[in-house]
Amino acid sequence: MANCYLCNKILTIENDHGEHIFQQALGGTLIKTGILCESCGNRLGKQIDVPFVEIFKNYISRLPINFDRKSKNKTFTEEGDIFIPELNRVFKFRINKNNFLPICVDAFVHDGKLIILYPKGMPEKNLEGLKKDRMKYFGIENSKNVIVIRDFNKYSENIYAIPFNLKNIPYKQGMAKIAIGFAIANGVKPEELECVLDFDNHKILQEIPLLPYMPWDFINGAIEEVRFSSNDLRYLCHQIKLFNLENRLFCYVEIFGTFQCYILLSEKYNGKGINQSYMQPIFQLKREELSFLPRYKYLLLYKHLLPEDEKLEYTENTLKKINNATRKQPNELDLDEYYSDLLSSVIINLELVNSEQGKSLIQYDDLKLFYENNFELINDSKVEIYRRLCFLSSNPHEIKTDCYWDVLYQLQNECKDSVYNYNSRKMKKLENMIKIIQEDKEHFQVWDTEY
Ligand SMILES: [Zn+2]
Incomplete structure (x- = not known):
């Protein structure tokens, strides 16, 4: 039996709020029960989600976000x-x-x-x-x-990037609410979220230990550089990763591929290893439906879409069921697969950059520049970098978990220019991605449609 993480009320079918982990107005499609009661859910919606979503209004209105009728009526001043x-x-x-x-x-x-x-x-x-x-x-x-x-x-x-202003309470609380929802959905107890949640007084704290993400090392830098250089639509996703480093529990949250942060959720976590991630596109994934039943021996490939005890009959009814299930598949992408792909690109570029001929094959100037700027480091520790890359490509969930809070905190303060430059490039990239999507509107079937 689950309890509301704010008021501790026992949740039932009648009073369960059905929490959107990423706010619905941001295109969030992951809904979890057992998180908040109806009344706390509504209260947090008003107190935290509304001002949080307002921060992104300039993007929401230009992205193919799947609004429901209720939120569609909301007019954002652009x-x-x-x-x-x-x-x-x-x-x-x-x-x-x-x-x-x-x-x-x-x-x-x-x-x-x-x-x-x-x-x-x-x-x-x-x-x-x-x-x-x-x-x-x-x-x-x-x-x-x-x-x-x-x-x-x-x-x-x-564009005045309010989110990057660390004094911005709605931004921090909104990010924290996403992280808390995800942590609770993954079995973390509310009492174990003491850095963000005042469990006794039923509220999300005002002072959230949030650190904007910034790629400080070569590998994270290379990954982000590959992301900058590619037009892979997976860029425009929401990502979340929940992990612990001993007694510290962290959450990495990323919105629209652009607004990235770490949140420290707890310093008294029981230490049991946790590593959960989730990634969703902000648009509806296209699911290919079958127009006819495949040959019987291929039918097995679709069995996972049907209930476990369902017998595979070779009938039109089965075709209908498969197509129904295809439509209902969660709008979710594989975060590990995405990072594996990114790492492969990092490795390929590393090989290219080592030869004059190869270097000219790297089309994207910033990417080339990044490798050139890191040439010494690459040469000095080639073996180490390759070893680490190989490890990560088979353990993509380990990426971004090197979160040494105090070190990162210090770096953020010491290198304000790099932080500013990185964030500016992120904003520019987001604008480019929006342009790509706007130019290809009809491809995103749910654009501006009511259903
Ligand atoms: Zn409640």
């Missing part, structure tokens, strides 16, 4: 803040057809230059007049000193 380094200034933007547009016409002088914001879509014919008028007003004589900004598209990686 506005946000964007930082323009050249002007050292933050602007408000709105999104229109994947363009990041200034929200209004504006003009000001920066560094002796006249900057005019004139959103795309505004009548072209008025621009010249405005330019002249503003030049006169600000006393700018040479039109070479006028810069007109029509959109902020090339700055899309600078």
